[in-house]
Amino acid sequence: MNLRWYHFAAWGALIAAMLLMPRLVDLGLMGRGTLRTMIQACYLAMFAISWDVLSGRTGYISFGHPFLIGIGAYGTAILSKKFGVPVELSIPLAVLITMIGGLVVLLPALRIKGSYFALVTLAFMELMYQLVQVIRPDLTGGTRGLSGIKTLTRGAENGYMLAVSLMLAVALGCWLLMRTRFGTALWALGQNEEAVSGSGLSTIRLKAMAFLVSAFVAGLAGAFLVHYNGSLAPRAMFDINSVFTIIVAALIGGAGTILGPVLGAFFLTFLLEWLRPFLPGAERFLVYGAVALVLYMYQPKGIYAIIEGGLKRLWGRA
Amino acid sequence: MLQILIQGLLLSGLYALIAMGFTLIFSVGRVLNLAYGAYLLIGGYAYFYFSQQLGLPKIAGVMLAGVLGCVLGLLKYQLLVKRVQGVHSAVEIATLILAVVLQSAVVLIFGDSSKILLPIVPGVERVASAAIPYSNLVATIISWAILIGLYFFVRLTHTGRAMQAVSMDAKGAAISGIDANRINMITWGISGTLGAIGGVFFASYTQLYPGMWVAPLIIAVAVVIVGGIGSIIGTLVVAHIVGFMEIIVSSWNPELRGVFTMLLIILVLVLRPRGLFGREEIH
Numbered sequence: 001m002n003l004r005w006y007h008f009a010a011w012g013a014l015i016a017a018m019l020l021m022p023r024l025v026d027l028g029l030m031g032r033g034t035l036r037t038m039i040q041a042c043y044l045a046m047f048a049i050s051w052d053v054l055s056g057r058t059g060y061i062s063f064g065h066p067f068l069i070g071i072g073a074y075g076t077a078i079l080s081k082k083f084g085v086p087v088e089l090s091i092p093l094a095v096l097i098t099m100i101g102g103l104v105v106l107l108p109a110l111r112i113k114g115s116y117f118a119l120v121t122l123a124f125m126e127l128m129y130q131l132v133q134v135i136r137p138d139l140t141g142g143t144r145g146l147s148g149i150k151t152l153t154r155g156a157e158n159g160y161m162l163a164v165s166l167m168l169a170v171a172l173g174c175w176l177l178m179r180t181r182f183g184t185a186l187w188a189l190g191q192n193e194e195a196v197s198g199s200g201l202s203t204i205r206l207k208a209m210a211f212l213v214s215a216f217v218a219g220l221a222g223a224f225l226v227h228y229n230g231s232l233a234p235r236a237m238f239d240i241n242s243v244f245t246i247i248v249a250a251l252i253g254g255a256g257t258i259l260g261p262v263l264g265a266f267f268l269t270f271l272l273e274w275l276r277p278f279l280p281g282a283e284r285f286l287v288y289g290a291v292a293l294v295l296y297m298y299q300p301k302g303i304y305a306i307i308e309g310g311l312k313r314l315w316g317r318a
Numbered sequence: 319m320l321q322i323l324i325q326g327l328l329l330s331g332l333y334a335l336i337a338m339g340f341t342l343i344f345s346v347g348r349v350l351n352l353a354y355g356a357y358l359l360i361g362g363y364a365y366f367y368f369s370q371q372l373g374l375p376k377i378a379g380v381m382l383a384g385v386l387g388c389v390l391g392l393l394k395y396q397l398l399v400k401r402v403q404g405v406h407s408a409v410e411i412a413t414l415i416l417a418v419v420l421q422s423a424v425v426l427i428f429g430d431s432s433k434i435l436l437p438i439v440p441g442v443e444r445v446a447s448a449a450i451p452y453s454n455l456v457a458t459i460i461s462w463a464i465l466i467g468l469y470f471f472v473r474l475t476h477t478g479r480a481m482q483a484v485s486m487d488a489k490g491a492a493i494s495g496i497d498a499n500r501i502n503m504i505t506w507g508i509s510g511t512l513g514a515i516g517g518v519f520f521a522s523y524t525q526l527y528p529g530m531w532v533a534p535l536i537i538a539v540a541v542v543i544v545g546g547i548g549s550i551i552g553t554l555v556v557a558h559i560v561g562f563m564e565i566i567v568s569s570w571n572p573e574l575r576g577v578f579t580m581l582l583i584i585l586v587l588v589l590r591p592r593g594l595f596g597r598e599e600i601h
Binding site for chain 2: 059061063107108111112114115116118119120122123124126127130131133134240241243244247248251279283284285286288289290292293296297300
């Protein structure tokens with residue numbers, strides 16, 4: 001794992017800073033609205049981490065991540081609302097179902113890669129979107145979706161604490177996992193698959209693990225997000241814009257790093273919030289997308305690489 | 319029965335036209351151009367603006383939409399794709415971002431609500447209880463004309479054969495003295511034009527709204543992949559399979575309309591990745 005003292009220090013500082021945010025509200029330095037924006041950013045960060053574990057490292061670009069998130073979200077929503085399963089049980093069950101869904105996405109990845117894989121995942125998402133509305137609309141709520149789902153927390157502060165602790169746990173867990181030999185192998189998979197299998201590693205097993213971890217995070221975040229929002233709608237869930245937001249968050253932050261997607265998610269969520277007074281509707285995505293495109297063309301490795309480069313320069317000069 | 323046959327033919331012609339522009343880029347540049355859907359969007363809205371808001375003749379509206387699509391394709395190649403070429407995922411992601419940016423630009427200019435396009439050619443023909451709007455008929459005839467023209471262009475002209483050569487083996491083509499950059503420019507231009515004209519017809523077939531590009535993009539992708547890369551015949555055949563499948567399924571249960579198309583893509587990609595009519599990839 002090769003952990004150093006400054007790793008502990010950096011993570012400690014990050015966790016402390018995130019957990020102390022609500023105190024800023026008490027001191028009047030920050031509004032409650034900002035806290036709600038940060039909750040959104042936390043969930044987006046988890047989705048981006050999930051995407052990054054799968055696509056950022058292995059190079060299997062997924063355009064259908066809402067497929068996995070949707071299984072988690074619908075799973076717990078249906079179990080808790082329609083079958084009266086307690087939330088403590090329905091969320092783990094939903095995560096389990098999502099991991100099975102992850103294995104379904106794995107099937108095409110065993111044979112095809114690159115652009116083809118991206119397309120299959122897009123087709124998976126579109127298929128899910130259409131099926132959810134048609135098959136058993138009494139359970140899924142059809143086109144309207146579900147509302148009145150039990151919420152876990154009340155008030156911005158509790159919601160924030162839950163979201164941020166989940167996000168930090170997921171980030172730390174994935175970060176540690178990626179520092180093991182498994183993480184290195186995944187990264188190598190993205191560089192050269194033949195070389196990995198030539199080194200005697202089972203690429204199938206590696207891919208399966210990556211898909212399971214990614215599906216676990218996606219299902220977990222999707223399930224908790226539903227219990228935070230209290231409702232879900234198929235059009236908003238399986239939308240090309242939501243794919244776009246997740247991928248852009250991971251890329252702008254820095255794919256292949258764990259902190260990158262978190263940075264990207266916070267940056268983009270706040271960018272979208274700041275634009276709200278000027279552009280109220282979907283037009284915000286114009287500025288948002290343009291910023292993303294310019295940043296991506298300028299530095300494909302993302303904000304993380306920009307900061308890292310800046311720090312190195314400072315260090316070198318000092 | 320006749321109704322299904324006629325509607326299937328009309329829809330399939332439209333799908334073939336949309337898929338053709340997409341297959342050109344995919345086979346020549348090996349670029350998955352996710353912003354292809356944006357050509358349809360821009361084409362549809364350009365036609366709406368020129369012919370319905372400015373009141374230009376309809377044929378001029380279609381032409382201008384085509385020109386705009388061509389310019390857009392060339393700009394995209396020069397400014398975006400050329401800079402990240404070689405990295406497939408980068409092209410896909412950059413074009414996806416561009417598509418969303420263009421969609422929001424359309425929302426900004428024309429608003430979020432859907433617009434109704436007046437039929438390009440008014441009037442309806444009735445054949446044995448089947449109603450055929452002239453508009454759809456014209457769209458089908460034009461797309462067939464374009465497809466046949468394109469087929470002979472790719473097969474017989476020097477430029478068309480150079481396009482084929484680049485799509486088969488870029489290095490070999492370069493050795494034979496083909497300027498790949500020029501061929502790419504031509505391909506992106508044609509693809510943009512086809513996409514924009516396809517968008518005009520598609521918008522008049524369904525309706526014009528900012529999110530209209532996603533469904534035809536997925537269908538174009540399905541047709542191209544199931545048909546096999548670089549196969550114009552394959553594209554044509556599969557466009558008809560998908561078109562007829564949609565009409566038959568929707569006459570049985572309209573809600574399941576898109577489901578089988580998605581299943582077809584997934585199944586074919588998993589079982590036979592090079593498509594039904596495609597050739598083996600040369601690495």
